[in-house]
Amino acid sequence: MRTDSDTWDIKTSVGSTALFVAASRALEAQKPSPLAVDEYAEVFCRAAGGMWADVLDGKPTELPLTTTEFGKYFVNYQGARTKYFDTYFEAAASAGVRQIVILAAGLDSRAYRLQWPDETVVFELDQPQVLDFKREVLARHGATPSAERREIAVDLRENWPQALRDNGFDPSKPSAWIAEGLLIYLPATAQAQLFSGIDGLAASGSHVAVEDTLPLDAEAYAAKREESLYETADGNNFFTLTYNEQHAPADQWFADRGWQAAATPLNGYMSSVGRSVPEAGSDAGVMSGKISLVSAIKG
DSSP states (O other): OOOTTOOOOTTSHHHHHHHHHHHHHHHHHTSSSOSOOOHHHHHHHHHHOTHHHHGGGTOOOSOTTTTSHHHHHHHHHHHHHHHHHHHHHHHHHHTTOOEEEEETOTTOOHHHHSOOOTTOEEEEEEOHHHHHHHHHHHHHHTOOOSSEEEEEEOOTTSOHHHHHHHTTOOTTSOOEEEEOSOGGGSOHHHHHHHHHHHHHHOOTTOEEEEEEEOOOOHHHHHHHTTOGGGBOTTSOBGGGSSOOOOSSOHHHHHHTTTEEEEEEEHHHHHHHTTOOOOOTTSHHHHHHTTEEEEEEEEO
């Protein structure tokens, strides 16, 4: 169960979900025509070992990524989501943005695998043990970032804007922000603080991209917290790690503050990139139908 001041490493609680996403990205990369190739996702999974490596080799594991319809959908979903946000960052860089902020960076490897223009700085914010794991694994692998990378070990429920400024972020210059797979792990009050923090630090010409999720029906949410299908690698249930809350629709919140915002329903985006959409009444369909990919530019 979550608490207001809980912490985690890469294999426990919220941290373990980063490995779940990495495994999905690695499986997507194995497809004949992947939507996105994250060559470091496999590196992270093999460093974690155990089931995280076995699933990539087709061995039986407790992970449902290759054995259930929900798991197969999740891999497709991660491929599509990765492609969307990769494209978003490429557009922001082309527009001249040189400050990149990855909130709850987890095992995001964009500082290494995307081709950033000269003078780009990538700020990665996350729990210290998560950042330690990523740095150590990539160093052993001999990976070199394609931009200046600055780690900021901070909890996003705390004063992360000050931590960002303390590490050289310049609010007078445009920036590009990402909140991918983040909001569901924050209560509504923290979501409000996150949005306000972004808006307060973003100069004109800044970009933001958010994965936005509508809350589930309270009864359905309670039921999913008991289902074994959603058990995580450390014995938690995925839904006990999340908050079934939404502060405000992200596109509406940013539009009300002068940003040009657009929301793309996940199902529509998956169809547009050639991935099947789960049946509406299925577990995957219920969840997929509540997700939108939002991007905005500050005027």
